Every structure is written in C-alpha cells, then in structure tokens.
Amino acid sequence: MSRWVKWMAVAAAGLVCTQAAAQSRYPGVGRTATPAEIAAWDIDVRADFKGLPPGSGSVSRGEAVWEAKCASCHGSFGESNMFFPPIIGGTRAEDIVRGRVEALARPGEQRSTLMKLSQISTLWDYINRAMPFNAPKTLTADEVYALTAYILNQGDVVPANFVLTERNMAEVQQRLPNRNGLTRDHGLWETRGRPDVKAFACMANCGPEPRIVSQLPDHARGSHGDLAAQNRLIGPVRGVSLTQGAPAAAAVAAAPAARDPARDLAEKSGCLACHGAKQRVVGPALAEIAAKYRNDGGAEARLVAKVKSGGQGVWGNVPMPPSQLQEQDLRTLVRWILNTH
Amino acid sequence: MADPMRIRATVRDGVVNVKVLMSHEMETGQRKDAAGKLVPAHYIRSVSATYQGKTVLSAQWGPAIAKNPYLEFSFKGGQKGDKVVVTWEDNKGEKRSDEATIS
Numbered sequence: 149m150s151r152w153v154k155w156m157a158v159a160a161a162g163l164v165c166t167q168a169a170a171q172s173r174y175p176g177v178g179r180t181a182t183p184a185e186i187a188a189w190d191i192d193v194r195a196d197f198k199g200l201p202p203g204s205g206s207v208s209r210g211e212a213v214w215e216a217k218c219a220s221c222h223g224s225f226g227e228s229n230m231f232f233p234p235i236i237g238g239t240r241a242e243d244i245v246r247g248r249v250e251a252l253a254r255p256g257e258q259r260s261t262l263m264k265l266s267q268i269s270t271l272w273d274y275i276n277r278a279m280p281f282n283a284p285k286t287l288t289a290d291e292v293y294a295l296t297a298y299i300l301n302q303g304d305v306v307p308a309n310f311v312l313t314e315r316n317m318a319e320v321q322q323r324l325p326n327r328n329g330l331t332r333d334h335g336l337w338e339t340r341g342r343p344d345v346k347a348f349a350c351m352a353n354c355g356p357e358p359r360i361v362s363q364l365p366d367h368a369r370g371s372h373g374d375l376a377a378q379n380r381l382i383g384p385v386r387g388v389s390l391t392q393g394a395p396a397a398a399a400v401a402a403a404p405a406a407r408d409p410a411r412d413l414a415e416k417s418g419c420l421a422c423h424g425a426k427q428r429v430v431g432p433a434l435a436e437i438a439a440k441y442r443n444d445g446g447a448e449a450r451l452v453a454k455v456k457s458g459g460q461g462v463w464g465n466v467p468m469p470p471s472q473l474q475e476q477d478l479r480t481l482v483r484w485i486l487n488t489h
Numbered sequence: 490m491a492d493p494m495r496i497r498a499t500v501r502d503g504v505v506n507v508k509v510l511m512s513h514e515m516e517t518g519q520r521k522d523a524a525g526k527l528v529p530a531h532y533i534r535s536v537s538a539t540y541q542g543k544t545v546l547s548a549q550w551g552p553a554i555a556k557n558p559y560l561e562f563s564f565k566g567g568q569k570g571d572k573v574v575v576t577w578e579d580n581k582g583e584k585r586s587d588e589a590t591i592s
Contacts, residue, residue: 225495225510227559237557302495 191285193273197317200272204313205294207301213291214298217280220458220467226302231466235261236302239325244305247328262303266330268321272296281430282418282469373427377420410484417473419481422466425489432463438489451482496589498573505567505591507538509560509575517552533558533577540564540573567591 193199215224222228226236237260238251249263265271276292278284287295297312305323306312312320321327335343372378414420422430423437441447455478458470471478492512499506511533518530530552538546545564567573569591576586 223559224497224508224561225559227510227557 191273191277193269193276195267195269197269197314200269200314200317201289202314203289203293204311205290205292205297206311207294207297207306207308209290210294210296210298210301213287213294217287217469218295220469221281226299229258233259233261235299238263239303239305241304243325244323247324247326249326249329252326252329262299262305262325264326264329265324266326266328268296268300268317268324271299272317280469282421373424378424378427378429408484408488410480410488413477414481414484417471417477417481422468430466431468434485435489436463438486441486448479448482448486451486452478455482491583491585494575494577494585494587496573496575496587498567498589498591500567500569500591503567504563504565505540505573506563507561507573507575507589509538511558511560511577511585513557513577513579515552515554515556515558519552531579531581533579536560536575536577538562538573538575540567541571545573 191199214222214226218226221231222235223230227234238257239249239260239262240251243249243251251257252259252263261271272292275295276285276287276289279287279295293312293314297306297310300306300312300320301308301310303325305325306320332343424433426435427433428436437451441451452475455468455471456473456475458468460467473481494512495510497508513533514531515533516528516531518527518532520528522528532552532554533550536546536548536550537544546562548560550558571591572588573591574586574588576584578584
C-alpha cells in the first residue's frame with residue numbers, strides 16, 4: 149500500500165523523481181547522473197552538426213598544433229602509416245567533384261582516413277573526443293577546428309588560407325571526397341544476399357528473453373591480464389576483472405583498496421594509457437622498466453629527464469610525447485615506477 | 490606530370506629543417522600484376538635540393554624506397570623568407586620541381 153502511494157507521488161512529480169524511483173526499484177544499483185555529469189559526457193556532434201560548439205580555426209594554426217601534438221605519430225603531412233593508417237592520401241581532385249573515392253574500389257590500395265570519411269562531423273568529433281592519444285579531450289574547440297582545417301587542406305579539400313568555423317562546416321561537407329560513398333547494399337558479413345545492416349530494432353513482442361548459455365572458462369580468465377589497467381581511464385571501466393579468478397572473487401577484490409597517490413597521479417597524467425603495470429600496451433610495462441633499471445643508481449634522474457622531454461627508441465619505435473608535469477611530480481612518478489613494480 | 494610535392498621548411502637557430510613528401514609510385518620492377526605480368530620499374534633516381542642556387546642536398550635513390558617517399562633534412566645558414574627548391578628525376582626521365590618559402 150505504502151509502495152503504491154509512493155509510486156503515485158513519483159508519477160506526479162516529474163522526471164527527476166522518476167529516476168529516483170528507478171533507484172528505489174533497484175536498490176544499490178547506480179544513481180541518478182547529475183546535470184553536470186551529463187553535460188560532460190554529452191559532447192557528440194551529429195551529422196546535421198547539432199552539438200557543434202562555436203569556434204574557428206585556420207589551416208596555419210592547425211599546422212602549428214599538428215606539429216606540436218599530432219605529427220609524432222601521424223607524420224608531418226598526416227601521411228605516416230607507421231602506427232596508424234595514414235590520414236591523408238589516395239584522394240584526387242576528381243574524387244572531390246564526384247563525391248566518391250575511386251581508389252577505394254581498387255583492391256590492395258592503402259586506405260586513408262580522408263578516403264573513407266563521409267561526414268565531416270565525424271572527423272571533428274573524433275579529434276575532439278579521442279585525440280591526442282595520450283591526453284584525450286584536452287584540445288580546445290578552436291584547436292579542433294584548426295586541426296580539422298589542416299587535415300582538409302592536406303587533402304586539397306580546402307585552400308591554405310581557409311578558416312573553418314561552425315558556420316561553414318556544411319559547405320566543407322559538400323567537398324568531402326567520399327561524401328557519397330556510403331552504401332547499405334552490402335553486409336558486414338556474408339549474409340546470403342540480405343545485408344545485415346538493414347535490420348530494424350524490435351520494440352515489442354520480440355520473442356523470448358536471451359539466456360546466457362556459456363561464459364569464459366576459468367582457465368581462460370586472466371589470459372590477457374587486467375583489462376581495466378590497459379584501458380584508457382575515461383570514466384568507469386565496465387565488466388568484471390579477469391585477473392582475480394572467479395567472478396565472486398573479483399567482487400570481493402573490487403572492494404575499495406587503499407589509494408596510492410602516485411598511482412592516481414599516473415592515472416590522471418595519462419601514463420597508464422600507454423603503460424600497463426605488468427603488460428606492454430603501447431609503451432613498455434612499468435614492471436619491465438623497473439626491472440631494467442633495478443641496479444642502476446643514476447636511472448631516476450635520467451628517467452625524469454626522459455619523461456619530461458619525451459623519448460623514442462629504447463623500447464621500440466612508438467614515441468612517448470613530452471610530459472607537461474612539474475619536476476616534483478615527475479620525480480614522484482619515476483620513484484613509484486622504479487620502487488613499486 | 491606527377492602531383493606536386495608537399496614541402497615545409499622552418500628555420501630555428503640558423504638551421505633550416507626541410508620536410509618533403511613526394512607523390513610517386515616507386516615501382517620496383519619486381520612486382521607482378523593480377524595477370525602475372527611484371528609491373529615495369531618506375532622509381533625516383535635522383536633528388537636534389539637547392540638554396541639560392543647552391544645545392545644543399547643531393548641523393549641517389551633506388552627501388553628500395555617506399556611509395557610516396559618522405560624526406561627530412563636540415564642545413565645551416567638559411568634565412569627566413571628565402572626559398573628552398575626540391576627536384577627529383579625518375580628512371581623514365583620524368584622530373585618534378587617544387588619550392589617552399591622558409592618560415
């Protein structure tokens with residue numbers, strides 16, 4: 149009875165309270181997101197440019213930002229295919245006129261981002277949410293406009309004196325080399341003549357609820373290490389920890405452990421995006437670094453200098469970008485790496 | 490005629506850093522096409538860069554260099570606002586010359 153009364157009150161009190169009711173319906177599961185949290189997550193830019201913040205960026209400004217933050221992995225002209233597929237290349241003036249990239253139809257051709265891109269909003273949104281790799285979401289809106297303009301200029305889509313703003317994005321869209329390149333006439337998989345991308349969402353009477361009939365066997369758990377530690381830490385990491393054996397044990401281990409300030413610092417500074425504790429991700433594992441310099445007295449000072457100025461070559465070709473941290477914080481980090489791994 | 494090169498030249502402390510991206514097929518002459526026929530060799534044989542008429546880099550290249558070659562070099566004594574000219578010539582005798590202003 150009291151429950152019924154509560155539901156009525158909730159129904160009358162609007163959206164916020166409905167969410168509160170959802171909470172009480174599933175006690176202990178989640179909480180209502182605050183408006184600030186929603187605003188921080190709601191950064192997507194749609195193909196009709198809804199969500200695009202006001203701003204502007206010129207090609208020349210983009211070139212400066214590119215050289216500083218992007219060129220170490222993507223190459224000065226966006227041409228490098230060393231770590232990622234090239235961003236620029238393979239598009240021609242005829243493709244811009246036609247809106248289809250001819251080279252995509254040739255088998256064996258190296259594909260670049262600009263060859264495949266069909267919506268300019270996607271490029272803007274991707275740079276904005278995911279780049280630079282080691283410090284995503286650090287670019288200002290103007291820098292993202294500038295970088296987008298630079299990439300378009302390198303592909304000869306816009307002239308060298310071009311300034312991209314939220315108002316002329318739609319015009320640029322009309323010049324994208326592969327703007328007419330999307331097709332839904334083929335499936336992602338072998339689909340016996342019926343493309344799987346032409347499915348529809350079932351909203352009612354959708355048949356029986358799915359039942360989980362298999363799960364990862366115990367011997368396979370942990371074969372890839374702690375996935376949570378290998379993820380870039382943006383928001384909470386979902387899923388169970390696979391290093392802890394059975395799921396029940398994982399739940400116990402997930403109870404709040406004592407926080408290590410140095411680890412928090414490493415997490416906040418983006419180190420763990422490329423360095424796993426035990427596993428090699430993009431850069432060497434922290435344990436590998438600690439093992440290499442275990443009996444080296446001068447290693448601390450050298451590594452502090454290295455993290456500060458960036459480096460490449462000791463553990464492979466992938467460059468580590470220079471850190472913006474203070475000397476004191478760098479020393480804390482290096483000590484933490486060397487002493488606790 | 491081949492596509493233009495992309496050249497970027499910047500000066501810092503009297504040293505000019507030049508980055509060049511050339512657009513060239515760079516066929517080795519050892520690859521076969523889908524019909525099993527050899528694709529004829531077509532690669533850049535010589536590259537040179539001049540600053541105020543003086544050669545600052547000259548190189549002899551061969552088929553071991555990748556498609557769309559990227560070249561980076563630096564030389565001393567360049568001034569801002571001057572031009573650097575880069576030229577290549579391939580084994581079919583095709584030539585291409587482009588210039589960039591040092592910034």
